[in-house]
Amino acid sequence: MSENAFLRARRPEHKRQRREAILSAARELALRSGVREVSLGGVAAAVGMAKSNLARYFATREEIYLELSAREWQDWKHAVLARLPPSPTPDAVVDALTDTLAERPLFCDLLSHSATSLEHNVTVDAARAYKVCVLDVIGTLTEAIARTRPGFTEGEARELVAAATGLAALVYPASNPPPALAELYAREPDLAAACVPFQPTVKRLLSALAAGLPALR
């Protein structure tokens, strides 16, 4: 094999490794300082690439985080499937959905930014890949829950799965306030009522939906 052929053959694998290194650096940075604080330049610096070179892999920081979000959705799907008992009560369905979200702060952080930020500033293809993944996960979990006959219709099961991720997106930033708010809450405990604990809040609201949706039939 000539050296040129070797280089050509190596290239797709090399590109794949670079992509993974970028995603891994972006993941570490987000875990450390929150998705909001990470810039494309920050990711480039962490992975040791020039920003112009990184742009050949991802055009925007939103594309990086949308791809990480898609992976987190798949990871969450497997976790819920593993956690669902064969014949769950409605409470057990709520627990499986909530506890697996509470164990995934990066997923919750990404969810909280997806509709207002990550889905902007990306190509139609990137947005499509993400939406296809989200609908696949919601569809798979809906079927799995409906199959266990926990007292929900398939439509209600779908609403519960979507609501679980929606509530995670909503509650996560409130329960993880930025420095200025954290300082304020420490100084004025009366205002800290706005800072709700993640897992109990999501579980209570999802339990109320699980009880209330069938009542609307």
Added chain:
Amino acid sequence: MSENAFLRARRPEHKRQRREAILSAARELALRSGVREVSLGGVAAAVGMAKSNLARYFATREEIYLELSAREWQDWKHAVLARLPPSPTPDAVVDALTDTLAERPLFCDLLSHSATSLEHNVTVDAARAYKVCVLDVIGTLTEAIARTRPGFTEGEARELVAAATGLAALVYPASNPPPALAELYAREPDLAAACVPFQPTVKRLLSALAAGLPALR
């Protein structure tokens, strides 16, 4: 009165007018293109000020929008109070909360950015003023609803009011997709399932919570 005294006396009023002009320009820009798309430089250009001059009134775009958010909370409070019947059914409470939100797209857009964006990058004082306003509105509406004895405890009424604004924050961006997603939904109707209509979605979820919260007692 000397000219100097006149200028001094005029100054606070003049500053107030400038602040209002900035807030009004930021409001118009957000209504036209969405809160996410407006920069501090864009507001300065719209109001005809140098960015360095505008910085004497607001240090960041987040401070401008957090102040507009506080005003929108107050405006929404008055609208809900005017809409609540004297002895509402639970459905009428849900209607009063939901319909007034659906009539306020700017408020919903601001809500969708508050915890993930607007509460960052502001001073502790600005964050405090906003939180005090939010807790005042939630407290006033909670009392007003609890007073009508609609079948909720005061705690449940508080959860419903907070959930109404939370659901608005969550559903608004999903029902108002950015250009790339709008293009995708038009091309592939199967994916448009992710684009839910605002008012029916908020109303259904809030109705489920109104039915489900008392069931958890």
